[in-house]
Amino acid sequence: MFGFIEREQILLKQNIYDLLHNTRIGRKGFAFILIGLFFTYLVSNAIINNISVEYILMYYVRYVFKIFGLGLTLELSRRRLHDNGYSGKLLWIWGSIASIIYSYYIYNTYSTEGLFLSFFEQIFLIEILIIFIPAALLLFLPSEQCLNKYGDSNVQMISSTCTIGYVETKITLSNEKGILEYLRDIYLYRSFRLTGRAKIIEAGIGVGSLGTIMGLNVNIFALLLMIKSEMGIAILEPISWAIFYILYVYTLFSVFTLLIRRLHDSLYSGLWILLLVVPFANVFVFYRLFIKGSWDVNSIKEI
Incomplete structure (x- = not known):
């Protein structure tokens, strides 16, 4: 974890250098x-x-x-x-x-x-x-x-001292996966992965599906409470609340890590995600998350 934070800090310094010089x-x-x-x-x-x-x-x-x-x-x-x-x-x-x-x-x-x-x-x-x-x-x-x-105009990363762009993660131009495959990656296989990269389509699917998944979570919660009320099983109420909060936190964390990987895909540190709660500054982060394309760190060009 400390290695990840150190890496992100180095990448953040590189981003600031690039913003000041380009x-x-x-x-x-x-x-x-x-x-x-x-x-x-x-x-x-x-x-x-x-x-x-x-x-x-x-x-x-x-x-x-x-x-x-x-x-x-x-x-x-x-x-x-x-x-x-x-x-x-x-x-x-x-x-x-x-x-x-x-x-x-x-x-x-x-x-x-x-x-x-x-x-x-x-x-x-x-x-x-x-x-x-x-x-x-x-x-x-x-x-x-x-x-x-x-x-x-074609160069985003111009600092030569620290080149950290998650180059080990291969990125493809085509969106060869289906929606279900992307959802599986977001909420199952890569839900706890802070490193790596994610394309715009993944960020769109992740954020777009957030409301639906949260709605399903609420429906499951209501169903369990209804069963508890009908059958009189008192233990179902704490179980229902536990399931609700676990799924709630799990879903939010999965999207949170997805957005960090999306920032990596635009050669930005995941620490920029903290600016989402800052008025005006969050507009810049939204641009990086949902507008800026993937970057080939070998040619430093948007693809």
Whole structure:
């Protein structure tokens, strides 16, 4: 176990090195992450605005989310400009114009007497206008399909000191297995395996089947309780609860290890899975899990 954690830490350091030195992002990744950032921004603002009616402290928390959302959107936009060979310094022009518009709007709003409930919605609309719409326009920039001073569009792993990509696990282009075979691997043969790799189709089947399996677990639990009620066998109740929790934990752990193997398939450390509970950052992990293709670590190309 300690060897696995050490290996994951080395791979994590390699991932961070690569992110810092290859500052490009293509259209597919840009579109997915920008949409994810926008909806996280939308939902977080809506939730915090409702809570702030009763708890004034949440009014200030919303600005923390705004700063995170703005910072990540700007960084994403910078990488999109780099993909086309443009300097990220162009964002200063965008930022200056946006700041003037935002400051003028805030001044006019606060100049009026009272603070209406529509204030939050109005602010949100102006933020969409000056932040997310210009960022979305960057999607139309073409990508340079070659190496430029910001990195290589075809290279993900560029650090030469520690090459850990689970190369011992062979990956095939074709999905030659059926759904039942994938389910068998996920929930039986590889349910406790943290090392190795898993393709996108496996992650999709694993997460897609999670609700069905959990539903079956609940039905089994209800059936056992019904038998206990009809037959009066008291021992069935603790047995039913034990079976329910064992299957529940087993199913979640199987999907958890599957997602770690999926991160390995995109040459990422399984430790990134911890960011799934962090707003905004989880969008990046979702992209790695369900959008990014498999990587051939010998040629460092997506397949």
